[in-house]
Amino acid sequence: MLFLFQDPLGDAHGLAYLYPQAALYREAGEGYADLTALAGEVREGELVLKLRLARYPNPLGGPLGFSLATALVYLDLAPGGEEALLPGLRTPPGQGWEAAFVVTGFGVERKSPEGKREAVGAWREGEWVVWSTGLPPGEYGYYGAVGLFDPFAPWYLRPVSPEGGAWVLGAPLGMPPVVDVLALRPEDPRAAYQEGVLRPLRPKRFALEAPSLAAFGLGALSLVLAFLLGRKGR
Template identity: 75%
Template structure:
């Protein structure tokens, strides 16, 4: 595994968002838009992203085994990039994204800042939903968010409004239409909603480098011990 970023359980309510009131959502219970983790693996020379949600109700019979959530992942793969993630949410200055991936229970798409979209392969592995980015593994910045699935919206996200409704999130004016953000601590998520700036997840890539260094140093130590005994 290249990296693993975890997100707190039960924080899928934005800034006191209220879920739509249609029976579809009431009957589904809670947790279907609660992001628990995003991981990355190198397979066949490409980066595969893995997403874990708290629950996977599937009333719309999505082929990937869920149908009420939309997961958005953005990768910062180069300098500069697009700094707008969603209406009401952006990246820090100079840390924009170059590649985005939309994942629903009905498949996955790769998006560019210009709006170009290409289908990508997605599949289930137990409790994980996996997608093939087609990109080489690298030390990228990662942004993540989860909203409610809307097949007719440009980003497959149900909109928000101050008053909410049967099919609309109730949220403060100007809030992004997502209920959970990839953030290490609840306070980090609250800060992102309040400021409109989401910090990228990068620590996992650094941990991977440090782990490899520690492994290499351990190997050198074992070799020296072996030579000294001789």
């Protein structure tokens, strides 16, 4: 496994968002839009992503085994990129995205900043939703968010309104239409909603490669110096 990001359990409420009041949502209970983990693997030289939700109710019969949530995973592949994630949510300057994956119970689509969409292969492996990215593994940054599935809305996300309602989220105008964002610490999502900036997660493996090589080099240098000093002392 290349990386595993685990998101805190039970934080799928935005900034005290009100969930839609239609019976479909009330009967589903809680946790169906709660992102708990995002992982990456290399399979046959390709980056494969895996996403896990807390629960998978499926009242609409989605072929991937769930139907009430929409998850978005954005990849920062290179410097620059598109900094707008969703209304009310953006990336830090210079850390925009070049590829996004829209994950629903009815399939996974890859989306470009220009709006181009294409379906990608997706399947279930136990509690994980898995899909092919078509990308080689690399030193990427990852943004993740989960909202409620709407087949007719942009990004397949139900919108927000101050009053809430049967089929919309109750939240102040200008807030992003997602109830959970990918973060490692419980305090990070609140900062993202308040500031309107979501920070990327980056696998530590890549960040540690350079220090590890440096440590190896210093260790080798120490051995050489010890050998030379030992010879000099003879």
